[in-house]
Amino acid sequence: MSGSAEPYGREGLPLEEARRRVLAAIQPITASNTVPLQQALGRVSAAAVLASEAVPGFRASIMDGYALGQSHQPKPGETWLLKGRSAAGQPFNGTLANGDAIRILTGAPLPDGAGWVLPQELISIDGSSLQLAKKASDRPWIRPEDEECRPGDLLLSAGQRLGAADLARLAGCGIADLTVAQQPRIGLLISGDELVPPGTARQPGAIWESNGTLLETMLRALRQSVTERRVVADQPDALRQALLDLAHDCDVVVSTGGVSAGDTDWIRPLVAELGAVDFWKLFLRPGRPFAFGSIGEGVPFFGLPGNPVAAAVTALQLLWPALQVLEGQSEPELFPRVMVELADPLSRRPGRPELARARLDTNAAGKLLARVDGSQASSRIGSLQQADLLLELPAEAGPLERGTRLWAQVIRQRIF
Ligand SMILES: Nc1nc2c(c(=O)[nH]1)N[C@H]1C(S)=C(S)[C@@H](COP(=O)(O)OP(=O)(O)OC[C@H]3O[C@@H](n4cnc5c(N)ncnc54)[C@H](O)[C@@H]3O)O[C@H]1N2
Numbered sequence: 001m002s003g004s005a006e007p008y009g010r011e012g013l014p015l016e017e018a019r020r021r022v023l024a025a026i027q028p029i030t031a032s033n034t035v036p037l038q039q040a041l042g043r044v045s046a047a048a049v050l051a052s053e054a055v056p057g058f059r060a061s062i063m064d065g066y067a068l069g070q071s072h073q074p075k076p077g078e079t080w081l082l083k084g085r086s087a088a089g090q091p092f093n094g095t096l097a098n099g100d101a102i103r104i105l106t107g108a109p110l111p112d113g114a115g116w117v118l119p120q121e122l123i124s125i126d127g128s129s130l131q132l133a134k135k136a137s138d139r140p141w142i143r144p145e146d147e148e149c150r151p152g153d154l155l156l157s158a159g160q161r162l163g164a165a166d167l168a169r170l171a172g173c174g175i176a177d178l179t180v181a182q183q184p185r186i187g188l189l190i191s192g193d194e195l196v197p198p199g200t201a202r203q204p205g206a207i208w209e210s211n212g213t214l215l216e217t218m219l220r221a222l223r224q225s226v227t228e229r230r231v232v233a234d235q236p237d238a239l240r241q242a243l244l245d246l247a248h249d250c251d252v253v254v255s256t257g258g259v260s261a262g263d264t265d266w267i268r269p270l271v272a273e274l275g276a277v278d279f280w281k282l283f284l285r286p287g288r289p290f291a292f293g294s295i296g297e298g299v300p301f302f303g304l305p306g307n308p309v310a311a312a313v314t315a316l317q318l319l320w321p322a323l324q325v326l327e328g329q330s331e332p333e334l335f336p337r338v339m340v341e342l343a344d345p346l347s348r349r350p351g352r353p354e355l356a357r358a359r360l361d362t363n364a365a366g367k368l369l370a371r372v373d374g375s376q377a378s379s380r381i382g383s384l385q386q387a388d389l390l391l392e393l394p395a396e397a398g399p400l401e402r403g404t405r406l407w408a409q410v411i412r413q414r415i416f
Pocket residue numbers: 190191192194195207208209210211212256257258259260261262265286287288289304305306307308310378379
């Protein structure tokens with residue numbers, strides 16, 4: 001025993017604490033611009049949007065049928081005189097009195113005096129006389145004029161990430177353009193002597209560079225974009241210049257590799273020289289050597305580990321929330337957590353809390369199951385393929401039996 005007060009040899013910050021530290025250090029970018037709705041998908045609204053008028057703005061029929069000059073439920077056998085027709089975009093301009101009816105189509109405006117709609121299936125027609133042939137429901141089948149919104153209603157708050165439904169609702173309320181926050185420019189520094197581009201031949205010991213592809217595409221899926229990427233060998237002068245250039249051109253600098261304890265791990269000393277290291281090391285697997293700090297005049301810096309899975313997991317847990325705050329999102333969205341059961345036994349040794357990659361499945365009873373396939377090494381990118389879940393394994397957990405209940409983050413994105 002080391003005599004340490006920390007259980008299980010804890011070193012580094014627990015993830016929650018690290019996230020608090022990161023978010024406390026991030027200031028939103030305040031610049032914005034106006035774009036057509038179609039270009040606003042996945043962006044963050046920079047201003048609240050209020051409705052200027054009621055939508056639909058008129059009482060409309062919910063059914064194809066007949067609108068009646070009355071506001072009470074009709075009885076079978078009752079009759080009305082047909083006075084005209086109202087279709088969507090072609091309203092009937094007169095007023096209905098008791099005993100009057102018009103032909104009306106779904107979505108068409110109700111004329112003055114109309115207070116009830118009968119679906120056509122209930123009606124028998126003889127010339128211009130209508131009769132209710134069956135029992136009518138107690139629903140008048142009328143959509144209120146302010147069903148979607150009233151004038152002055154809040155359609156969208158500032159600081160909201162925009163989905164298809166937000167944009168469609170604005171379109172439906174007559175709005176064509178929207179003010180959105182500027183997206184953070186992400187500068188990515190990929191470091192490592194061993195790295196060669198995929199598609200090229202490699203010398204013994206070389207590694208095909210994959211973190212660039214992984215992080216750029218993963219961030220794109222999260223509606224963020226890497227605007228500059230450098231691949232640099234483990235040379236302090238070249239790394240220093242790359243960090244300075246990226247901090248000059250971008251709103252946030254992200255590096256991978258060279259952040260642990262080896263002889264060529266230059267990243268931390270360089271960030272300490274060019275700015276400050278706020279913290280180093282997470283009590284987490286994968287992702288222990290993660291570093292957070294700033295470069296120059298407060299450009300946030302994220303030093304992700306070189307192992308691809310560690311880079312991806314720490315980017316999801318710490319970089320992504322920070323990017324959302326930088327972009328002005330009022331509440332950073334975290335992945336929803338659900339309770340799942342292990343579909344199979346899982347071998348494991350106590351140590352660091354772990355975020356294991358798993359697929360989500362259900363059994364016949366509808367129970368949520370987590371399937372963990374293959375090695376969870378932080379170097380194996382294959383462990384990320386098809387992953388729906390990051391399974392939260394407690395630090396103290398040893399081998400886990402099938403059926404063990406665990407919390408898991410659902411790493412799937414919303415549509416609306
Ligand atoms: N003495 C210690 N050694 C290590 C520790 C430690 O705490 N003490 N932590 C280990 C853990 S955990 C991790 S994770 C790694 C991360 O180290 P670095 O961030 O310094 O990363 P590198 O050593 O540069 O690379 C690690 C691994 O990943 C490969 N790699 C790097 N970049 C890329 C890339 N762009 N594309 C694909 N693969 C990449 C690299 O070749 C290495 O295999 O440190 C442990 N060691």
